Amino acid sequence: ETKKGSFGISSFSSSPTKPASIFSDLLSKQAVLLSTEDEEVVNRKMLTVSGSGSLEYDFYRKSCPAAEKIIRDAVRELCKSRPRLGPALVRLVFHDCFIEGCDASVLLDGVEGMRSEKDSLPNESLKGFDAIDIIKSKLEEMCPGVVSCADILVLAAREAVILAGGPFYPLNTGRRDSTVAYSDMATYELPSPHADVSETLASFASRGFDERETVSLLGSHSTGITHCRFFKNRLYNFDGSGQPDPTLDSGFLNLLRSKCDNTLPSRSSAPSASLTGSTLPFNTSLLSAAAEAPSIDRLSSSPEDEEEVMDMNYGEPAAEFGTVYYRHLLQGKGLLFADQQLMAGEETRIWVRAYASDPFLFRRDFALVMMRLSNLRVLTAPRGQIRHNCSKVA
Ligand code: HEM
Ligand SMILES: [Ca+2]
Numbered sequence: 457e458t459k460k461g462s463f464g465i466s467s468f469s470s471s472p473t474k475p476a477s478i479f480s481d482l483l484s485k486q487a488v489l490l491s492t493e494d495e496e497v498v499n500r501k502m503l504t505v506s507g508s509g510s511l512e513y514d515f516y517r518k519s520c521p522a523a524e525k526i527i528r529d530a531v532r533e534l535c536k537s538r539p540r541l542g543p544a545l546v547r548l549v550f551h552d553c554f555i556e557g558c559d560a561s562v563l564l565d566g567v568e569g570m571r572s573e574k575d576s577l578p579n580e581s582l583k584g585f586d587a588i589d590i591i592k593s594k595l596e597e598m599c600p601g602v603v604s605c606a607d608i609l610v611l612a613a614r615e616a617v618i619l620a621g622g623p624f625y626p627l628n629t630g631r632r633d634s635t636v637a638y639s640d641m642a643t644y645e646l647p648s649p650h651a652d653v654s655e656t657l658a659s660f661a662s663r664g665f666d667e668r669e670t671v672s673l674l675g676s677h678s679t680g681i682t683h684c685r686f687f688k689n690r691l692y693n694f695d696g697s698g699q700p701d702p703t704l705d706s707g708f709l710n711l712l713r714s715k716c717d718n719t720l721p722s723r724s725s726a727p728s729a730s731l732t733g734s735t736l737p738f739n740t741s742l743l744s745a746a747a748e749a750p751s752i753d754r755l756s757s758s759p760e761d762e763e764e765v766m767d768m769n770y771g772e773p774a775a776e777f778g779t780v781y782y783r784h785l786l787q788g789k790g791l792l793f794a795d796q797q798l799m800a801g802e803e804t805r806i807w808v809r810a811y812a813s814d815p816f817l818f819r820r821d822f823a824l825v826m827m828r829l830s831n832l833r834v835l836t837a838p839r840g841q842i843r844h845n846c847s848k849v850a
Contacts, residue, residue, distance in 0.1 A: 499513065499626035510630070510836045511628035511629060511630045511631065512628055512630050513626075513628055514629065515607075515629035515630035516599075516602065516629060519602045520595065520598060520599035520602045520603055522598060523595060523598075523599070523602075523603045523607075523629075524629075526591070526594050526598065527591055527611045527612055527615065528611070528615050530590065530591045531545070531587075531591070531612050531619070532615065534587050534590065535616070535619055540583070540680070540681065541584055541587055542615075542680075543616065543620065543676075543679045543680025543681070543768075544587075545587065545588075545612050545613050545616040546616050546620070546676055546679065546680070547582065547584075547680065548562065548582055548583075548588075548609060548613065549609050549613035549829070549830065550673075550676070550829065551573075551582060552606070552609055553829050553832045554645070554646060555638050555642050555645065556634065556638050557832045557833025557834055557835070558606050558610055558631055558829075558830055558831070558832055558833070558834050559631065559632070559634035559833070559835045560604065560606040560608075560609055560633045560634060560843070560846060561634040561637050561638055562579065562637075562642070563588060563609070563846040563847055564637040564847060564849065565847040565848060566637070566639075570636060570639075572637050572639060573637045573638060573639055573641075573642040575639070576639050576640075576642035577643055578643065578646035579646070581683060585846075585847070588608055588609065588846050592605060592845070592846050595608070596844060601844060601850075603842070604631050604632050604633050605633050605843050606634075606840075607629045607630070608846070610627055610830040611627060613826075613830070614627060614826070614830070617676075617777075620679040621679075621776065621777035622679075622777045622778065622819070623819040623822060623823040625823035625826050625827050625830075626827070627827065630836055631835060631840075632835040632836060632839060633840055633841055633842060633843045633850075634840060635840070635841060636849075645659070645662075647794065648794065649682075649686045649687065649792040649793060650793050650794065651794045652794075652797050652800070653797040653798060653804055654801070656670065656794050656797060656798075657801065660673070663832060664828075667801070667804055667807065668803075668807050669824075669828070670804070671807035671811065672807070672811065672821040672822050672824075672825045673825050673829065674781070674794075674795060675777075675781050675811065675818060677768050677781055677791070677792070677795055678769065678779075678780050678781035679769075679777065680768050681766060681767055681768060682765065682768060682791055683766075684715065684717075684763070684766060685763070687712070687716075687766075687791055687793065688718070690704060690712075691704075691709060691713050691718070692713075701793070703788060703796060705787060705788040705789055708788065708789045711770065712770075712791075715764065716766065717764065768781070769781075769784075770789075770791070776815050777819075778819065779811065779815045781795075782808050782809075785799050785808050785812070786808065786809065786812050
């Protein structure tokens with residue numbers, strides 16, 4: 457079992473001035489397990505500097521002491537039989553927190569007068585909702601009406617990061633759930649896979665993330681899958697040119713073409729057949745692509761046999777979480793256009809290089825940025841509510 461604090465801690469500076477200095481102390485050393493009390497001290501110190509507002513360390517210690525353990529065990533258990541669940545949970549927390557903060561707004565079903573975020577275009581391929589429901593019902597049995605769906609989301613995603621080989625990061629709790637979904641915002645403000653580097657940076661800057669943080673967050677793309685439709689235009693018809701994206705390495709192009717036919721949604725035709733790749737920006741091209749594509753049951757635990765998907769690591773042996781993603785970018789082998797664009801920005805390129813060559817630096821930065829993501833605009837009492845069922849307002 458991965459222990460809290462097992463991420464390379466051997467010394468701790470007692471009067472740190474900046475989070476970064478704490479983390480470099482903590483994470484650039486060889487792994488040494490801390491005793492439980494030491495862990496507690498370190499976690500509290502890191503949380504104090506992480507700026508999570510009125511959230512609290514171990515918020516449920518009295519009201520539902522087993523909450524965090526129930527979530528951790530459930531995620532581990534579920535991921536054993538569903539290896540694709542973990543990455544889906546990490547993506548889910550990003551799509552929640554990016555839209556009006558970590559308030560579980562993404563989980564709400566649409567009702568009369570309110571469209572759901574789930575049904576917005578960028579969220580169409582989100583999965584893992586059923587897993588959150590399973591975890592929530594376990595918690596409701598134990599302590600009804602106590603643990604928020606928003607806390608479940610961030611804690612479940614943290615566990616999934618660890619299962620993917622990523623770092624542990626401490627999280628405060630006490631988030632509350634929204635009473636509304638922000639469908640339009642989800643449609644227009646989630647970043648596009650077709651965005652260039654300045655669009656991506658602007659999008660993350662609007663949520664308070666700088667270049668370095670944006671590059672480190674994208675390291676999440678070293679786990680999970682992507683559907684071919686999100687990068688197919690790069691293989692066959694980039695920018696309407698009828699040609700592939702010229703920045704794609706040619707061996708890599710052939711590999712991707714062998715996995716992703718140039719037809720939608722059939723798998724059977726030859727890769728070089730017609731040139732139907734999408735060429736327009738996110739809101740238009742994906743609307744049509746998504747409309748043609750077979751719908752995927754987001755609750756289903758079965759493999760995605762209905763539509764072509766590509767492993768984020770395209771089947772290469774699972775290397776270290778994070779590092780492999782940045783090394784691929786250095787080789788021109790980013791899967792999404794937005795991924796590869798990190799090499800087109802002067803400052804983003806510097807961080808890609810840094811993370812490709814220094815796994816400890818990446819783990820440190822990734823832990824910090826996931827803490828920041830998990831604390832975006834949280835709702836705390838008396839605002840918000842605790843839902844009983846994560847897909848419905850209480
Ligand atoms: C420019 C920003 C980003 C864009 C354009 C983007 C886009 C995408 C796309 C198109 C997919 C494929 C989804 C599918 O085919 O089902 C994906 C997958 C994924 N994304 Fe992102 N993403 C971005 C940032 C992030 C961030 C910040 C995180 C987490 C902190 C994240 C985590 C993931 C994960 C874990 C997957 C794999 C999901 C799975 O296997 O089910 N992404 N992303
Ligand atoms: Ca939200």
